[in-house]
Amino acid sequence: MTTFPWLTTLMVVPLVGSIVVALLPKARTLLAKQIALVVSVATLVLTVLMALQFVGDSVEPFQFVESHPWIPAFGISYSVGVDGIGLVLVALAATLVPIVVLAGWNDVDDSRGSVKGYFALILVLETLMIGVFSATDVFLFYVFFEVMLIPVYFMIGRYGGPQRSYAAVKFLLYSLVGGLFMLASLIGLYVVSAQMTGTGTFDFLTLAGLDIDEGVQKMLFLGFFFAFAVKAPLWPFHTWLPDAAAESKAGTSVLLLGVLDKVGTFGMIRYCLPIFPAASNFYAPVVIGMALIGIFYGAFVALSQNDMKRLFAYSSMSHFGFITLGIFVFTSVGQSGSVVYMVAHGLSTAALFLTAGFLMSRYHGSSQISDYAGVNKTAPVLAGFFMIAALSSLALPGMISFVGEFLVLLGAFERYMWVGALATLGIVITAAYVLRLYQRSMTGPLKPELEGMPDLGGREITALVPIAALTIVLGLFPAPLLNVINPAVDRVMTSIGATDPAPTLTGAALEQPNLPAEGTEQ
C-alpha cells in the first residue's frame, strides 16, 4: 500500500486551484476558465492514477488511508480512505467536474456574479465532494456534508434563474434542517460511544463495530436518515429539488443532482446500515415504501411537466427511489446495483442537463418544452446526444444505467417478490416521460422561431462525448465498477448480518450446472 496521501492531494489540488482562480483580477475571465479546466483535468488524472492502484479484493476495508488527529479531546480526527463505493463516487465527481467546466464555459458570462467566482466555486465544491465521499471520521463527514451547502447556495443564488433566491433559500433550509437532525444524532452517537468504550470517538470503523442498544439505534438512525432522505431526496422531502434544478445553471444542476445528491444515498449505505444495523432492519419496510412511492410519484409528475429542468428533477427523484430501494432490500445484488445506479444516474443526469442546457442557450434560455419542436431538423447532433441521454435515463439495456436498474430490481425481487415486481412497472412510465420529452422537443415540423439554430460546436461535443462513451462502454463492460463495488457491498452485507436468499431449487441439481463458460473459453 502506497503511503502517498492520494486523497488529500485530490482535495488540495482543486482547493488551491480555486484560490488561484478567486484571486485573479475580475477581468481575466478566460484565464479563470482555463485554470479551472486545467486544475479539474489534473484532478481527474490523479484520480485515475489512484484508482489504478486500488486493490479490488483487498482485505482492508479502506484504502489510501490517512489519519491525523484533529480535535483529540473529542476523538475527532482527519481520517480519509475509500472503499469501492467511495472510490467510484470520487471518480464520478472527478469526471464530471471538468466536463461541467467545459460545458459551462460561457454560461455565466452575463450573470450577476463574477465569472471567476463561479469557476472558483466549482473547484471548491470538487474538494468538498471528494472529501465527503472519502471521510472515514463521521464528524469530518458531517463537516464536509454541511460546508458543501455553501458553494452550492451561491452557485444557485448568484448564478441562477429569476427565482434563484427562493430556490437557493429553499435548498438551504431543507438541507440545514436535515443537517441539524444529523448533528443531534451525531452527538448522541458520540455519547453512546463514550459510554460503551470509555473514550468517545467519531471513527467510522469503531462506531460500526459497536453493538449499540437497539432502542438507541432506532433514535439515532432517524437523525442520519432524515438528513440523507432530504439530500437524496426521497418522497416526501423532495420539493426543494425541482426548484433548485429549475433555477440553476445546467452545470450547477449536474453537480447538484449528479453528485451531491448521491451523498444522501451514499450516506445510507455507508453510515446508516453499518452503524445502525438493527434500526436499518427495523425501518427497512418504511424506507422501501417511501422508495416505491418515490419511484412512481416522481415518474408520474415528470410525465406532465412542461419545464425540462423540473422534469429532470422529478425523474431524478424517481431514480433515487430505485437507488434507495436497492440499498434497503439488503441483498448484495440490490446494493451493488444501487451503487452502479448512482454512477449511471450521475452520467445520465449530466448528459440530460448539459444537452438541455446547450439547447436552452440557443433560445433565450427557455426551459419550456413547448418552446421547442423539430430541433432534430436544424441541430441533428444535439438531437442525437439528447436521444442518447434519454435512452440512458430510461435504462436501455446495453447502457450502464440498465445494469444498475436491473440489479436493483433483481435484488428487490429476490427479497420481496412483489416489491420487485411492482417497481419493475416503473420502467414503462420512465420510457413514457422520456420519449414524450424527446418527441415534443426534437421531432415534428421545426418551429419557425428556431430556424437557423446552430448545431453543437466542438467544445460542446467534447463535453458530451466522454459521458456518452462511458455510458455505453461501462454498459457493455461494467467489470471495472463491479470489481471494486462488490467487495465493499459484501462488507455492508456482513455488517448488517444479511445474507442473500438462496435459489428455490438448491442441492445436487445445481451443484454441477453445465457452465458453457468452461470448455468454450477462448
Added chain:
Amino acid sequence: MTELMPAEGVFSLMWLLIALPLAGAAVLLFGGRRTNTWGPYLAILTVGSSAVIGILMLLGMMQNSPEQRSIGQTLFTWVFVGDFSADMAFQLDQLSIVFVLLITVVGTLIHIYSLGYMAHDHDKRKFFGYLNLFVAAMLLLVLANNYLLLYVGWEGVGLASYLLISFWQIKPSAAAAGKKAFIINRVGDVGLSLAIMLMFVTFGSVGFQDVFGVAGQASEGTLTAIGLLLLLAACGKSAQFPLQAWLLDAMEGPTPVSALIHAATMVTAGVYLIVRSNVIFTAAEWAAIAVIVVGMITIWMGAIIGSAKDDIKKSLAGSTMSQIGYMIMAAGLGPIGYVFAIFHLLMHGVFKAGLFLGAGSVMHGMNDNVNMRRYGALRPLMLITSTTFIICYLAIIGIPPFDGFFSKDDIIHASFERSPIIGVLAMLAAGLTGFYMTRMVAMTFFGKARWEDDVHPHESPKVMTIPLIILAIGATFGGLSLVYWGNIETWLEPVTGIETIELAVPAWVFELTTLVLVIIGAVIGWMTYARREVPVEAPRGSWLTRAARKDLYGDAVNDVLVVQPTFYASRWLVWFDNKGVDGFVNGSAAFIGGLSGRMRRYQTGFVRSYALSMVGGAVLVVLALVLVRAS
C-alpha cells in the same frame, strides 16, 4: 441438454457476426456527413459479410453430427454480483443458425433494395446506420446464451425499430408511432424482466444451459408464471393480442423497414423466445394454452384487420399479425408445433419481405400513395413487381408448391393433432387469408385503373427489382427444399424436440380441405375486387369492417384503460405536489420563521444568519462534547 462445443475454426468468428454490423452502425452514426457517399455501401458490406460467415457456419454445422451442432463462445463475464452472473457469451445451434441466415440474407437483400428506395433521402446514411444497428441487435438476440444478454438484443431491436418507425420524424404521426411502439414494447419488457428475475430466484442462473437443465424440477406454478411472463414479452415484440396496437402504426416507417423489421425478422422475436424456452412451455401446460389462445385471437384479429384496410402497408401489417399468430399458436402446441412455428417463420420471412418490398416498389411508382383504392391495373406496367408479388401471394395463401403451403399446412395439421377446435379455427383463418390477400392483389394489379391525376406508374430500378426476384425464387423453392432436400424437422429436433400424433384422418384430407377453403376465399376476393368496380371512396361497410378499419378499437381500448388514467393521475399528482406537499412545506416554513415572504429581501441577511446558526451549531457540539466528557 446437449453440451456446447467450443467455438473453433469458422465458429471462432461467431462474435464477428454481431460485431461487423455493429461497427458499421457506429461508423455511420458517429462518422457524420463525411460517410454520406460510401456509408450505405459499407452497411451493405458488413451485413453481407455476416451473411457469408453465417453460410459458412451452416456448412460447418452440417459436417458435425447432430449432437455436436451446439457451439458456445464466451467473451467475458458481463454482469456479476454475489451469486448472480451473466456472461457476454454466445450460443450457436440449429435454432439460432436458422435465424442468423434469415436475418443476414434477407437483411442484405433489404439493404440493397434500400439503395434504390432511399436514393433521394438526404438522411440515407442514418437510415443505413439504423438498419445495421438493427441487424447487430437482432443477431445478438438470437445468439445470446443467456436471458439477460438476450434482453440487450431484445431492446436493441426495439430501439432500432423506434428509430426507423420515426425515421421521417418531421411527420408528427411518424414520431408518435415510434414512441407508441417503444412504450408498448416496454410493457412486454416488464414481462421479460420479471421472467428473468423469477428464473434467477428459482434456478440461481439465467443461462440457457443452466435453466433448461433443471427446469423440470421447478414447481409447475413457477414454470407457468415464467411462461406467462415470457408470453407477455413475446406479445409486445411480436404484436400479439393484447399488445398488438403498435404494429399498424409502425407502417409510418420507410417500407424496407416494414419488410425487414416489422415483417421478416424483429416481430418474429417473440416466436424465437417461446421456442427457445420450449423446455419451460412443455412443462407448463397452462402457459402453453395461453400461448395458443393469444396466437389464435391474433390470427383472427390480424386477418380481419387485413381484410378491411385500404392502405396496402396496413393491410400487409394485419396479415403479418395474423401470420405471426400462426407461429405463436404453433409454438403453444408444444413439441408437435415448435418446428413448424420456426418453419413458417422462415417461409414467412421470405414471402412477407417480398410482399412488403413489392408494395414499396408499387408505392415508388405511385408517388408514395398507399391507398389501394387509387391503384388498379398496374400489372402490365410493373411486370417484375407484379410477378414477384403474385408469387409471394401464392406462397402466403398456401398454394402448392410455393413455400407457405408446406409450413402453414404443417401448422394446421399440428393444430388438429392438439384439438379439433384449434384445427378448425386455424383452417378457417387460412380461408380468410385467401380472401384478404386476393383482395390486395386484385385491387393493386387488376381491375380498372383508379390512379390520381399526376401519377405515372412505372417499374422500379434494378437495384430494387433484383432483391424482389431473389425473394420470389426463395418463396417458390424454399418450402420444397426444406421438406425434401434438407429436412428442417430433423435439423431442429435436437433443440426443440419433436412429436407426432397419429390422426384418424389422413393428412391429405386436411391439405385438400384447407386448399378448398383458401380457394373459396380467393374467389370471393376476386369476384368482389377484380370483377366489380372498386369505388375510390371507401363505402361505409358493415360494423365489422368499420371496426377493423379502426384496428378493432385497439387504440380506443388502450386509451380508455391506460393512457387517459395515466395522464389523469399525472396531472392530479402535479397539483398535489404543488399544493399539497410543497404547499404544506412552504406554509409551515412561513409559520415557523415567516421566511417565504422575506426570502427575497433578506437573501444576504439570511446567509449571515445561516453562518450564525452554523457557529451556534458548532458551539452546541462543543458544549455537548464537553458535557459528555465531564460526565
